[in-house]
């Protein structure tokens with residue numbers, strides 16, 4: 298309307314801009330460099346998160362800063378050096394590629410107003426900074442998709458904390474939806490099964506398929522975390538999709554930290570036991586990681602491959618994460634559209650409805666002009 302003030306800049310939004318929607322992918326985060334100096338602040342933030350370490354705060358602060366942050370950064374940096382690429386940390390490179398691929402797929406299905414942004418729970422780019430940027434760009438609807446197929450309070454729950462902390466400070470928060478998990482989605486299971494079959498076709502087939510998930514302390518599951526059940530559901534569905542018996546496809550949990558008892562059976566112990574039993578080749582998949590990272594490329598494909606050989610095995614054949622596999626991108630696009638139902642930016646039917654309203658307005662203008670003439 299001529300003469301109508303436009304208070305652009307007060308809240309980063311103008312009444313002249315169409316509302317926009319965004320998918321916010323969130324992954325764990327990774328250090329900026331494979332050095333102890335860069336790993337230390339990353340670990341301090343990660344292990345300082347009360348969702349990750351459920352332990353009396355003061356005592357934990359003393360242990361973390363007094364002991365762990367003096368020892369672990371150097372050890373972790375060494376592990377990161379083994380997998381670092383010229384483009385940077387695999388977790389970052391892989392997450393960025395996945396965000397780009399999902400953006401392209403959503404644009405193909407619904408040209409126009411949906412962005413895909415990527416944030417990291419620890420390190421950069423922080424959730425708060427990415428949400429602030431989206432606000433400035435006029436995003437009014439936000440679908441948060443943590444890149445964790447199985448829900449755990451330590452991973453997904455912590456992402457939701459970061460989002461909640463961020464929107465709580467905003468004058469005009471975006472409309473918000475969050476994906477809790479996608480551990481049993483048919484598209485996700487089908488993508489995993491397809492990746493195993495493709496790996497077998499290209500590399501031959503091991504005597505066992507080991508499905509290794511990141512562990513968490515057992516105590517958290519006893520206190521109500523659904524993670525263990527969801528990992529088991531993913532493993533069972535994948536095993537069934539491949540037509541394997543419980544003896545042919547095994548589940549295990551990796552990456553334990555500290556002295557507390559974590560989810561069983563442990564991956565390293567399982568791999569060693571298989572090697573000692575005379576098994577010559579195993580295939581290992583990590584269906585709890587959307588993109589490859591330290592825990593898969595170093596811990597499984599290097600460390601556990603060594604354990605297997607030292608125990609008497611020959612080949613641990615690592616099956617990569619789904620990363621930017623078309624079936625993965627497709628499954629995530631389906632997931633996004635299922636969760637965004639009713640949001641006009643995601644719904645092609647909205648365009649037709651908006652077009653009809655515009656047409657009616659044009660007809661009305663024409664009728665008035667005709668009546669005035």
Ligand SMILES: C=CC1=C(C)c2cc3[nH]c(cc4nc(cc5[nH]c(cc1n2)c(C)c5CCC(=O)O)C(CCC(=O)O)=C4C)c(C)c3C=C
Pocket residue numbers: 325326327328340343349350369373386388445449451452511512513514552554585586589590591592
């Ligand atoms: C798949 C989801 C993840 C859960 C659940 C999870 C729980 C969890 N992790 C730690 C401690 C560490 N994890 C580390 C690395 C790491 N963890 C995940 C995912 C989950 N963690 C990923 C994807 C990665 C890789 C990061 C990368 O840069 O590639 C590390 C850092 C590396 C190291 O020093 O070993 C720690 C530490 C705990 C304590 C925990 C649950 C309580």
Ligand SMILES: [Fe+2]
Pocket residue numbers: 511552
């Ligand atoms: Fe972890």
Ligand SMILES: [Fe+2]
Pocket residue numbers: 552591592596
């Ligand atoms: Fe690890």
